[in-house]
Amino acid sequence: MRRIWREASDSLEDLLWNEVLMRQDFTTLGAARFMDDIAAIQSVASYCHAYSDPGSLPVMEKLNEAALLLNLPMTVQQPGDVSLSEASDAIFASNSGADEMLQRLNLSRISRQDARNIAAKRREAST
Numbered sequence: 166m167r168r169i170w171r172e173a174s175d176s177l178e179d180l181l182w183n184e185v186l187m188r189q190d191f192t193t194l195g196a197a198r199f200m201d202d203i204a205a206i207q208s209v210a211s212y213c214h215a216y217s218d219p220g221s222l223p224v225m226e227k228l229n230e231a232a233l234l235l236n237l238p239m240t241v242q243q244p245g246d247v248s249l250s251e252a253s254d255a256i257f258a259s260n261s262g263a264d265e266m267l268q269r270l271n272l273s274r275i276s277r278q279d280a281r282n283i284a285a286k287r288r289e290a291s292t
Contacts, residue, residue, distance in 0.1 A: 174210050174224045181206075181228055190288050191235060200232040227274040234272060234283050253284045 181203070191199060203225070210224045237249040247270060255266035256277070263277040272280070 170213055174213075177206070177210070178225045178228050181225075182231070186228070186231055186235075186286065187282065189286065191286050192288050193239065196232075196235045196287060200236050203228055203232045227279075230272045230275050231279065231283050234270065234275070234280060235287060237287075239289055249284075249287060249289060253287075256280045256284050 255262040
């Protein structure tokens with residue numbers, strides 16, 4: 166059961182990453198909908214995964230981090246928050262800037278190139 170569930174959740178994450186995230190551009194509302202959909206899938210996946218493999222790591226963490234980056238707000242709401250434009254500027258400026266921004270956002274599962282690809286998917290970031 167563990168092996169089957171792990172393969173299924175990995176396949177689902179790959180499908181959502183490659184066929185949805187990397188092929189679509191997202192508005193603010195579209196990004197929010199994507200994040201809600203990922204959260205719903207994760208709740209079911211986490212339940213199934215915990216049932217088959219108690220104490221294991223959460224599933225689809227890379228996709229979850231991508232959704233968090235995709236959903237950065239256009240403007241800063243509170244001091245210390247990061248806006249989409251601030252993150253995009255840092256991610257595209259240099260490798261060290263991208264690394265610092267990923268660390269600041271606590272995103273450890275996505276690479277610099279993944280972050281650049283994801284930031285480019287927000288329509289508002291490119292305007």
